[in-house]
Amino acid sequence: MDSSVPLLISVVTGAIGAALIAYAFSRAHGNVLIGGAIGAIAGAAAPLIFMLPLNYCTFEAERESIDVAFGLLLIGIALIAVIVPVRWISMRLLGHQSVIARQIVPGAFKGKWTPWLLLAPTLAILVLFLYYPSLDTFRLSTLLARLGARRTAFVCVDNFTRLAQDSGYLNIIGITFFISIAIVVIGLALSLAIANLAYLPIKGASIYRTLLIWPYAISPAVAGIIFLLLFNPTGGLINYVLNGLFGIKIGWLNDPAAAPWAVIMASVWKSLGYNILFYIAGLQNVPKDLLEAAAIDGANAWQRFRRIVIPLLSPITFFLIITNMTYAFFETFGTIDYLTGGGPVNATTTMMYNIYEVGIVNNDLGKGAAQSILLFAMVIGLTVLQFRTTGERVTYGA
Amino acid sequence: MNRRKSLLLALFVLVCALAVAPAFAQEPTDVHVWVAFTDYRLDWTQQKAAIFNEMFPQYNVIVDGYANYEELFSAAALAAEQDALPAVIQYFEVATQDARDSGYFKSIASALGDRTEVNGVQVDLADFIGPVSAYYTLDGEFTSMPWNTSSAIMFSNMNLLNAAGIDTPPATWGEVEAACEAVMALDAAPEFCFTWPNHGWFFEQWVAQQDAPLANNDNGRSERATEVVLDSDAGIAVASWLKDMKDKGYLYYSGAQGGDSWATVDQAFQTQQVAMAAYSSSDTAVYTQTGVDNGFDVVASFLPYNEETGWAGNLLGGASLWLVDGLAPEVEDGALTFLLWFTNTNNAAEWHQVTGYIAIRQSSNDMLSTADWYATMEPTASQVWKDNALVQAAQGSPWFDANPNFIVAANQLAQSTVDVATSGALLGAFPSIRNVITQALDTVLLTDADPAETMTAASAEANQILEEYNLLNAPE
Numbered sequence: 001m002d003s004s005v006p007l008l009i010s011v012v013t014g015a016i017g018a019a020l021i022a023y024a025f026s027r028a029h030g031n032v033l034i035g036g037a038i039g040a041i042a043g044a045a046a047p048l049i050f051m052l053p054l055n056y057c058t059f060e061a062e063r064e065s066i067d068v069a070f071g072l073l074l075i076g077i078a079l080i081a082v083i084v085p086v087r088w089i090s091m092r093l094l095g096h097q098s099v100i101a102r103q104i105v106p107g108a109f110k111g112k113w114t115p116w117l118l119l120a121p122t123l124a125i126l127v128l129f130l131y132y133p134s135l136d137t138f139r140l141s142t143l144l145a146r147l148g149a150r151r152t153a154f155v156c157v158d159n160f161t162r163l164a165q166d167s168g169y170l171n172i173i174g175i176t177f178f179i180s181i182a183i184v185v186i187g188l189a190l191s192l193a194i195a196n197l198a199y200l201p202i203k204g205a206s207i208y209r210t211l212l213i214w215p216y217a218i219s220p221a222v223a224g225i226i227f228l229l230l231f232n233p234t235g236g237l238i239n240y241v242l243n244g245l246f247g248i249k250i251g252w253l254n255d256p257a258a259a260p261w262a263v264i265m266a267s268v269w270k271s272l273g274y275n276i277l278f279y280i281a282g283l284q285n286v287p288k289d290l291l292e293a294a295a296i297d298g299a300n301a302w303q304r305f306r307r308i309v310i311p312l313l314s315p316i317t318f319f320l321i322i323t324n325m326t327y328a329f330f331e332t333f334g335t336i337d338y339l340t341g342g343g344p345v346n347a348t349t350t351m352m353y354n355i356y357e358v359g360i361v362n363n364d365l366g367k368g369a370a371q372s373i374l375l376f377a378m379v380i381g382l383t384v385l386q387f388r389t390t391g392e393r394v395t396y397g398a
Numbered sequence: 399m400n401r402r403k404s405l406l407l408a409l410f411v412l413v414c415a416l417a418v419a420p421a422f423a424q425e426p427t428d429v430h431v432w433v434a435f436t437d438y439r440l441d442w443t444q445q446k447a448a449i450f451n452e453m454f455p456q457y458n459v460i461v462d463g464y465a466n467y468e469e470l471f472s473a474a475a476l477a478a479e480q481d482a483l484p485a486v487i488q489y490f491e492v493a494t495q496d497a498r499d500s501g502y503f504k505s506i507a508s509a510l511g512d513r514t515e516v517n518g519v520q521v522d523l524a525d526f527i528g529p530v531s532a533y534y535t536l537d538g539e540f541t542s543m544p545w546n547t548s549s550a551i552m553f554s555n556m557n558l559l560n561a562a563g564i565d566t567p568p569a570t571w572g573e574v575e576a577a578c579e580a581v582m583a584l585d586a587a588p589e590f591c592f593t594w595p596n597h598g599w600f601f602e603q604w605v606a607q608q609d610a611p612l613a614n615n616d617n618g619r620s621e622r623a624t625e626v627v628l629d630s631d632a633g634i635a636v637a638s639w640l641k642d643m644k645d646k647g648y649l650y651y652s653g654a655q656g657g658d659s660w661a662t663v664d665q666a667f668q669t670q671q672v673a674m675a676a677y678s679s680s681d682t683a684v685y686t687q688t689g690v691d692n693g694f695d696v697v698a699s700f701l702p703y704n705e706e707t708g709w710a711g712n713l714l715g716g717a718s719l720w721l722v723d724g725l726a727p728e729v730e731d732g733a734l735t736f737l738l739w740f741t742n743t744n745n746a747a748e749w750h751q752v753t754g755y756i757a758i759r760q761s762s763n764d765m766l767s768t769a770d771w772y773a774t775m776e777p778t779a780s781q782v783w784k785d786n787a788l789v790q791a792a793q794g795s796p797w798f799d800a801n802p803n804f805i806v807a808a809n810q811l812a813q814s815t816v817d818v819a820t821s822g823a824l825l826g827a828f829p830s831i832r833n834v835i836t837q838a839l840d841t842v843l844l845t846d847a848d849p850a851e852t853m854t855a856a857s858a859e860a861n862q863i864l865e866e867y868n869l870l871n872a873p874e
Contacts, residue, residue, distance in 0.1 A: 361830075
C-alpha cells in the first residue's frame with residue numbers, strides 16, 4: 001500500500017466534513033471558519049473508525065476493485081455516522097441551547113451516582129452478553145477463524161466481498177425475502193380473516209378465541225417437528241389426505257419448489273395465534289357508531305370492512321408487520337432446522353439459517369460473523385424503511 | 399490460659415481432620431465421558447458405567463449423551479475453549495485429523511506406557527482385529543480406543559425380492575437396477591425400490607470400492623492432505639448412478655442430509671416403501687428386529703459396488719474414544735481403567751450383539767462362535783443386553799449361526815484389500831467437507847444439474863475449506 005493513502009483519505013473526508021459543517025454554520029449565521037475547522041477535524045477523524053482496525057487493508061495494491069469499493073463504502077458510512085451528530089451538537093451549541101435538556105423533573109435522583117448504581121446490573125448484563133459479543137463479531141468478521149484452530153488469519157474484508165460474488169448467497173437472500181414476505185402477507189391476511197370470524201358474537205366465542213391462540217405457546221422447534229410428521233412425503237398425514245382426495249403426492253420436504261411452502265405454512269401457523277390476539281383486540285376498539293353510520297349510509301359489509309375497519313386497524317397492522325418481519329427473519333430458524341434442515345437444494349436456507357450452517361455446523365466463525373453483520377444491517381435498513389414508508393400511512397386517531 | 403487455647407485449637411484441628419479424612423478416602427474420582435448417542439446405546443453405556451463404578455468404587459464414571467457426532471464435535475471444541483473438557487470424548491472417524499490437530503488428546507499408547515495392566519484390567523491391544531487397529535494407529539502409535547466400528551452394508555426386504563423372483567440380494571449397482579426393475583413390476587409393488595442415507599460416508603464408501611482415493615498424499619496418510627478430489631471418475635460414477643436410479647423412479651431420496659438422513663431411511667424400510675436400503679451395520683440389530691416385528695425377512699449383504707470398476711473393499715466407520723491430555727493422574731488412570739474394561743472381550747461382544755457394530759476383539763468373535771457365550775457373558779451383562787430379543791432367542795447356539803446378518807460387516811472388512819483408497823481419507827475439516835458432498839448429491843438428484851459439473855464445483859468448494867483449515871491448523 002502507498003503510505004500516503006491514509007493521509008489522502010483523511011484530507012478528502014476532512015474537506016467534505018469542513019464543507020458540510022461550514023455550510024450549516026453559514027446558514028445559521030455562525031462563524032464559517034470555526035464551522036469549517038470543526039468539520040475538517042471530524043471529517044478527517046471519521047475514516048479511522050473502520051480504517052484503524054482494518055489498517056487500510058482495502059486499499060492495498062493487490063486488492064481487487066471490489067475491496068476498494070467496499071472500503072470506500074465503509075468510509076462513507078463512517079463519515080455519515082460522525083458528521084451528522086457533530087452537526088447536530090454544534091448547531092445546538094451555536095443556538096446557545098444546552099445539548100442536554102436540563103429540566104427539573106419531579107422525582108429525579110438527587111445524587112449523581114444513584115441512577116448509575118441502579119442501572120448497573122442491567123448495564124453489566126448488556127455489556128457482557130450483548131455489546132461485547134456484538135463488537136467481537138466485527139473483529140471476527142475480518143478473520144479466517146475456526147473453532148478450536150491453532151491460530152487465526154487476518155483476511156481484511158474478504159468475508160464480505162466474497163459474499164457479493166457468491167451467486168449461492170445472492171440466491172439465499174432472495175429465498176429469505178420470498179419466505180419472509182410470504183409469511184408476513186399470508187400470516188396477516190389469514191389472521192385478520194380469522195379474527196373477524198372469531199370476533200362475531202356467537203355462542204362459545206371465547207372458547208374459540210382461546211383455542212385459536214394456542215399455537216403461539218408452542219416453540220418453533222416443536223412446530224417444526226409437528227409439521228415434519230405432517231409433511232413427510234411418504235408417510236405424512238397431509239400427503240395421505242391429498243392422495244385420497246386428489247390422487248397427488250407433493251414432495252414437501254424433497255422438492256425444492258414445494259419445500260419453501262412447507263416452511264411458510266408451518267411458520268404462519270405458528271405465528272397465527274399472536275396475530276389473531278392483536279387483531280381481536282384491535283377490532284374491539286373500532287367504534288361501533290362509525291360502522292353504524294356507514295351502514296345507514298348504505299355501505300355494505302365489505303365496504304365497511306375495507307373503508308373503515310382496515311384503516312382503523314392500521315396501527316396494529318403496522319406493529320404486526322414489524323414483529324412478523326422480525327419473526328420471519330430470525331425466529332423461523334427452529335422450524336426450518338427441524339423441518340427441512342435448509343434443504344432441499346438450499347431451497348429453505350434463509351440468511352439466518354445459513355449463518356448457523358456456516359458458523360456453527362461448519363465451524364467457520366469469520367464468514368458466519370460477516371453474514372450476521374450483513375443480516376443485522378439489512379434488518380435495521382428494513383425497519384427504517386418501514387417507518388419511513390408504511391409508518392406515514394398509519395392513522396392513529398379515529 | 400494461652401496454653402489451654404492452643405490445646406483446644408489443636409484438638410479442634412484433630413477433630414476436623416478425622417471428620418474429613420474418611421470423606422477424602424471414600425470420595426470417588428469423577429471421570430466424565432461424552433458419547434454421541436441418546437438412544438438405547440446411551441442407556442447401554444450408562445448401565446456399563448454403573449457396573450464399572452460398582453467394581454471400581456474409587457471411580458465414578460459419568461456418561462453424557464449428545465444428539466449426534468457433529469454436535470458432540472462442536473461441543474468438544476467449545477468445551478476446549480473454556481477449559482472444560484471431560485476425560486474421554488467419542489470422536490467419529492472423519493474427525494480423526496481434527497482430533498490430532500487439536501492437541502486436546504493424548505494417545506492411548508503414551509498414556510499406558512509399558513504397563514500391562516491398569517488397576518488389574520489387562521492391556522491387550524493386539525487382540526483388536528486388523529482393520530480396526532490399523533485405522534486408529536496413527537504414525538505407528540495406538541492413538542484412540544476403538545469402540546463402535548461399523549461398515550456400510552445393505553439390508554434387503556426378502557419378501558419383496560422373493561416375490562420378484564430374486565433369491566439373493568443384488569451385489570452390484572447393475573444388479574440392484576435389475577432387481578428394482580423386477581420389484582417395481584410387481585402388482586403389489588412398493589412405492590420405491592432402493593434408498594440410502596445422504597450422508598457423506600456412503601459417497602466415501604462407493605468411491606473407495608472403486609479403489610479411488612478421496613485426497614492427495616495417499617489419502618492424507620503419508621502426509622497432510624492438501625487436495626480433495628470429489629470429481630474423480632469414481633466420484634462422478636456414484637453421482638450418475640444415483641441420479642439414474644432416481645430418474646427411473648427406483649430411488650427414494652427423502653431430502654434429508656447428514657445426521658438427519660438416517661431416520662428417513664429407517665422409516666422407508668420399516669414401512670416397506672423400499673425393498674432395499676444401504677445403511678450402516680451399526681443398526682443390524684434394529685433392522686433385523688424390524689423385520690421380525692413387521693413380518694418380513696431382512697437379509698444383510700455387502701454394499702453393492704460398481705461392476706465396471708470392480709470391488710476393492712470398504713471403509714470402516716464409526717467412532718473411537720479419545721483420552722483428553724493434561725488430566726490429573728488419578729483421573730487419567732480412572733479413564734484408562736474404564737476404557738480398557740469397557741472394550742474387554744465380554745463388553746465388546748455385548749456391544750456387538752445389542753447394536754450390530756463389529757465385535758472389535760478377536761477374542762469376542764471367538765467366544766461368540768461357541769455355543770455357551772450366554773453363560774460366559776451373563777454375570778457382568780447390562781439390562782439392555784438381557785432385554786434384547788435377538789440375544790435371548792440365540793441362546794444355546796453359536797451367535798453368528800443364529801444371526802448371520804451380524805457377520806456381514808466383519809466379513810466385508812476382512813475381505814477388503816487394505817490399500818490407500820480403502821483405508822479412508824484423513825482430512826482436516828472433514829465434517830464440513832461431508833456437508834459439501836451431501837449438498838452436491840442433493841443438487842444432482844433434485845435438479846437437472848450435470849453430475850460431473852456439480853461434482854467439480856463441489857470439489858472447488860471442498861478444497862477451499864481444506865485450504866483454509868490447513869492454513870489455520872497445520873503445525874508451522
